[in-house]
Amino acid sequence: MRMSLRDVDPRLKAIGDSPCNALRAHALQITQELAQGVQKSFSRVVDLYSVDPHQAGVPPITFLHQVLAVCLYPELLSDENFAVDVRQRARRLIQSCEGSSVGSYTPSCGLDYIQHRIAEFITRRDAGVPTDAHNIFICSGFQRSLMMMTKLLSSPEGEPQNGMLVPLPYPHTLAMVLAGAGVRSMPYRLREDAGWAVDLEELQRAIRTARECCRPMAMYISNPGNPTGHVQNRKSIEEVIKFAAAEKLFLLVNEVDQHSVHGSGIQLVSYKKVLFDMGPKYWDRVEMASFDSLSNGVMGECGLRAGYMELVNVDQEVMILAETMLCMDISSPVPGQLALDVMLHPPQPSDPSYDLYTQEILTNQTTLTENALRAQDFLDSLPGMSCQPAVGGVYVYPCVEIPAGVLERAKAAGVEADVLYCQELLEEQGVCIGAGSENGHMGGNYHLRLCVGVSSVLLEEALERLCAFHLRLLDSHRCEPHLEFP
Amino acid sequence: MRMSLRDVDPRLKAIGDSPCNALRAHALQITQELAQGVQKSFSRVVDLYSVDPHQAGVPPITFLHQVLAVCLYPELLSDENFAVDVRQRARRLIQSCEGSSVGSYTPSCGLDYIQHRIAEFITRRDAGVPTDAHNIFICSGFQRSLMMMTKLLSSPEGEPQNGMLVPLPYPHTLAMVLAGAGVRSMPYRLREDAGWAVDLEELQRAIRTARECCRPMAMYISNPGNPTGHVQNRKSIEEVIKFAAAEKLFLLVNEVDQHSVHGSGIQLVSYKKVLFDMGPKYWDRVEMASFDSLSNGVMGECGLRAGYMELVNVDQEVMILAETMLCMDISSPVPGQLALDVMLHPPQPSDPSYDLYTQEILTNQTTLTENALRAQDFLDSLPGMSCQPAVGGVYVYPCVEIPAGVLERAKAAGVEADVLYCQELLEEQGVCIGAGSENGHMGGNYHLRLCVGVSSVLLEEALERLCAFHLRLLDSHRCEPHLEFP
Numbered sequence: 001m002r003m004s005l006r007d008v009d010p011r012l013k014a015i016g017d018s019p020c021n022a023l024r025a026h027a028l029q030i031t032q033e034l035a036q037g038v039q040k041s042f043s044r045v046v047d048l049y050s051v052d053p054h055q056a057g058v059p060p061i062t063f064l065h066q067v068l069a070v071c072l073y074p075e076l077l078s079d080e081n082f083a084v085d086v087r088q089r090a091r092r093l094i095q096s097c098e099g100s101s102v103g104s105y106t107p108s109c110g111l112d113y114i115q116h117r118i119a120e121f122i123t124r125r126d127a128g129v130p131t132d133a134h135n136i137f138i139c140s141g142f143q144r145s146l147m148m149m150t151k152l153l154s155s156p157e158g159e160p161q162n163g164m165l166v167p168l169p170y171p172h173t174l175a176m177v178l179a180g181a182g183v184r185s186m187p188y189r190l191r192e193d194a195g196w197a198v199d200l201e202e203l204q205r206a207i208r209t210a211r212e213c214c215r216p217m218a219m220y221i222s223n224p225g226n227p228t229g230h231v232q233n234r235k236s237i238e239e240v241i242k243f244a245a246a247e248k249l250f251l252l253v254n255e256v257d258q259h260s261v262h263g264s265g266i267q268l269v270s271y272k273k274v275l276f277d278m279g280p281k282y283w284d285r286v287e288m289a290s291f292d293s294l295s296n297g298v299m300g301e302c303g304l305r306a307g308y309m310e311l312v313n314v315d316q317e318v319m320i321l322a323e324t325m326l327c328m329d330i331s332s333p334v335p336g337q338l339a340l341d342v343m344l345h346p347p348q349p350s351d352p353s354y355d356l357y358t359q360e361i362l363t364n365q366t367t368l369t370e371n372a373l374r375a376q377d378f379l380d381s382l383p384g385m386s387c388q389p390a391v392g393g394v395y396v397y398p399c400v401e402i403p404a405g406v407l408e409r410a411k412a413a414g415v416e417a418d419v420l421y422c423q424e425l426l427e428e429q430g431v432c433i434g435a436g437s438e439n440g441h442m443g444g445n446y447h448l449r450l451c452v453g454v455s456s457v458l459l460e461e462a463l464e465r466l467c468a469f470h471l472r473l474l475d476s477h478r479c480e481p482h483l484e485f486p
Numbered sequence: 487m488r489m490s491l492r493d494v495d496p497r498l499k500a501i502g503d504s505p506c507n508a509l510r511a512h513a514l515q516i517t518q519e520l521a522q523g524v525q526k527s528f529s530r531v532v533d534l535y536s537v538d539p540h541q542a543g544v545p546p547i548t549f550l551h552q553v554l555a556v557c558l559y560p561e562l563l564s565d566e567n568f569a570v571d572v573r574q575r576a577r578r579l580i581q582s583c584e585g586s587s588v589g590s591y592t593p594s595c596g597l598d599y600i601q602h603r604i605a606e607f608i609t610r611r612d613a614g615v616p617t618d619a620h621n622i623f624i625c626s627g628f629q630r631s632l633m634m635m636t637k638l639l640s641s642p643e644g645e646p647q648n649g650m651l652v653p654l655p656y657p658h659t660l661a662m663v664l665a666g667a668g669v670r671s672m673p674y675r676l677r678e679d680a681g682w683a684v685d686l687e688e689l690q691r692a693i694r695t696a697r698e699c700c701r702p703m704a705m706y707i708s709n710p711g712n713p714t715g716h717v718q719n720r721k722s723i724e725e726v727i728k729f730a731a732a733e734k735l736f737l738l739v740n741e742v743d744q745h746s747v748h749g750s751g752i753q754l755v756s757y758k759k760v761l762f763d764m765g766p767k768y769w770d771r772v773e774m775a776s777f778d779s780l781s782n783g784v785m786g787e788c789g790l791r792a793g794y795m796e797l798v799n800v801d802q803e804v805m806i807l808a809e810t811m812l813c814m815d816i817s818s819p820v821p822g823q824l825a826l827d828v829m830l831h832p833p834q835p836s837d838p839s840y841d842l843y844t845q846e847i848l849t850n851q852t853t854l855t856e857n858a859l860r861a862q863d864f865l866d867s868l869p870g871m872s873c874q875p876a877v878g879g880v881y882v883y884p885c886v887e888i889p890a891g892v893l894e895r896a897k898a899a900g901v902e903a904d905v906l907y908c909q910e911l912l913e914e915q916g917v918c919i920g921a922g923s924e925n926g927h928m929g930g931n932y933h934l935r936l937c938v939g940v941s942s943v944l945l946e947e948a949l950e951r952l953c954a955f956h957l958r959l960l961d962s963h964r965c966e967p968h969l970e971f972p
Contacts, residue, residue, distance in 0.1 A: 054587035073555035101540035303820035333819035334789035
């Protein structure tokens with residue numbers, strides 16, 4: 001009796017239905033073929049499928065890497081090639097580790113010192129709203145903490161299935177997390193025609209539908225929106241909080257892109273700040289988890305695996321269970337925990353590293369801003385595409401009209417039309433982007449997902465090739481006149 | 487409707503029953519009290535509860551930390567204060583990262599280059615037994631990969647519960663992993679009187695018992711034994727493999743302490759090597775996962791969170807699902823992945839870092855060997871204790887006779903007698919060790935778990951205080967004559 005898929009818990013198999021591996025695997029295969037000298041019309045694969053800034057040419061932040069190098073090899077504390085503030089920061093971080101070594105375990109929720117530093121950051125960000133360091137849970141990335149919260153919200157065996165309201169479109173990795181935990185995903189549509197706004201009437205429709213087929217426990221929000229790039233204003237956040245309070249929903253707020261807000265004049269206000277400002281009626285009552293991550297578009301430190309969540313108004317026993325669940329991972333990686341400190345507490349104007357740090361962060365932010373604008377303008381001007389402005393986060397999410405001929409071929413092949421579009425784009429032009437159907441089905445309305453948290457050179461190359469493919473496709477399916485590169 | 491423990495899946499609550507947090511939390515509290523100036527009969531808490539070498543005074547390996555520092559901050563590639571082999575190694579490792587940055591994601595199973603380097607190591611270790619790099623899954627630690635395999639082996643909702651044969655005693659973190667996955671733990675007793683040998687008759691009894699109450703799918707082995715410190719010989723491993731083949735059990739082999747074998751004349755042979763040597767009847771058939779870790783007693787790199795497993799004879803579809811499950815963690819932390827390369831491929835005799843590296847590793851190994859011997863001798867000579875030799879791994883696991891008075895107090899307090907022993911030891915002498923009941927109940931037969939992967943100074947301090955507590959306890963409960971410090 002060999003272990004086979006037949007024997008495996010269907011919840012796990014449901015994870016396996018996620019489409020995100022196939023296209024990436026294909027991209028990897030093409031890259032390997034190119035390395036082996038296979039001739040193609042392009043010399044490299046450009047990957048805008050999901051965020052991985054350093055891979056995509058966004059430079060790492062010097063101060064952060066200097067501090068980590070010193071923490072890893074404390075002999076460097078006396079190396080005067082490193083600025084004083086680098087060494088001071090590293091010294092303090094090393095002291096926060098057991099046995100003064102990054103090689104020691106930390107408590108399951110993370111280093112006590114870093115929990116306090118995160119709490120300090122949140123209080124500063126939210127203009128004084130109190131934060132208890134005990135409510136901070138450091139994790140090896142946003143995904144891991146979301147998985148844990150989703151499991152806590154899943155229903156026991158044999159009971160009616162628990163459900164979660166999720167935006168449509170949702171982040172492309174969300175479906176597998178819910179499937180893995182056996183939580184039913186109940187979509188509420190964002191209003192594309194209003195810049196992907198959250199719509200109260202639609203929320204009310206969604207909760208009614210949800211109550212007919214599961215036990216809705218929670219509501220997931222992505223702000224800034226992944227993949228939509230919208231940023232909610234205070235009024236919209238207040239509406240969501242009131243709705244959650246009325247419907248007794250636990251709020252899971254993905255705020256990992258809070259460091260990547262780039263729309264002109266756009267200021268992000270956190271859910272926690274709004275909750276506080278709404279007074280005790282809400283502040284003492286609405287249960288919330290807010291997530292942040294080191295892997296955002298500006299720092300781009302995906303490989304270090306670090307993030308944290310803050311729990312608000314969560315039952316003490318549930319908090320202890322959350323800690324025990326983290327305890328199963330033993331602890332999250334220490335270099336990433338230390339990096340969170342640097343991300344949330346940058347050098348100050350009087351520090352020797354201030355200028356370089358500020359310049360590097362600004363460069364990354366500017367690149368992201370310009371990329372988002374450039375991609376939106378470019379795609380919006382292509383025939384058969386329209387693209388809402390992206391004012392936060394790392395994606396643009398254009399709507400694409402797919403020619404009838406492609407729709408037919410997709411139907412015949414048993415794949416989504418946007419997936420086929422992305423496959424052919426990859427094969428023909430070596431550009432890897434996401435099919436909108438991975439972010440949830442929008443009826444016959446197709447979208448593409450492009451990560452703009454990349455170098456501007458890479459983005460330009462991708463847009464150019466995407467344009468060539470798209471126009472060729474329109475040409476061949478519609479016999480349209482030759483179209484110009486915008 | 488606030489989320490409360492009532493609503494939570496009982497499988498998750500079962501994890502919370504793990505006792506390992508209470509004592510550690512108490513130890514932390516005492517440490518904080520000491521820091522606040524509270525007067526006690528000791529000035530610091532000595533922690534031998536579980537392995538965390540750097541925290542316990544075992545020094546990090548210089549070469550490893552130099553290489554990682556350079557990888558984190560590649561400007562150091564041109565710093566001639568670092569030896570040529572440090573910089574060469576770092577250069578190669580940096581090249582293996584996407585975008586030449588440790589800040590990039592890696593494939594879910596780990597960096598392709600590191601998978602191949604791990605495969606090379608295994609082939610070398612096993613004298614040429616072939617290893618396919620595609621069978622190597624890099625994880626953020628042993629526990630994480632074990633959780634994944636245990637979940638794959640769990641039963642679907644509504645079907646009879648799947649079971650796993652586990653040694654008694656078992657590693658103290660194993661129970662929570664099985665509980666979290668809903669897999670039933672079915673113990674087979676190791677023979678303490680024969681140096682904790684695996685006993686074939688006992689295995690047969692265990693599988694019969696298991697078949698009466700669940701569907702046994704797998705067998706867990708710890709070799710070297712955690713917490714028992716035994717190392718199986720080839721014959722014993724052959725017996726286990728034949729048993730697993732006959733009973734169609736998946737073998738989960740915890741070999742994380744393969745780098746910490748210290749008994750005189752003891753040579754560890756891997757399960758994979760024995761399986762290969764047994765010929766195609768077994769080699770082509772027995773399903774196995776073998777686990778290794780960076781957090782072992784000699785390197786002690788717990789904070790970097792890295793380990794790997796090799797799957798043997800596992801169904802291709804299940805392998806793909808395993809990869810998808812890892813994909814939910816996105817990827818494991820890069821510094822840890824790179825550190826695996828250094829651990830498995832140390833500097834060679836012609837390399838400038840060879841001498842220091844070898845000397846540091848040897849020092850750590852010698853400390854571990856001497857500690858294991860010292861602890862075993864010391865404890866074995868205490869009245870009311872006996873301790874089997876520990877020839878591998880990081881623990882000693884003495885049997886302790888608990889005075890009748892303590893048994894009564896424990897019963898009255900509703901706690902295990904060994905847990906009460908450890909609590910009182912902690913309070914009275916500031917020594918934190920593990921209660922054997924966390925490693926599985928052995929009837930009225932009590933044990934203690936002491937990690938010896940610590941500096942010899944720390945061990946000596948712990949033994950001295952443990953002795954004082956133990957003799958005081960015997961004195962006060964038995965009115966025995968004053969006993970000498972051994």
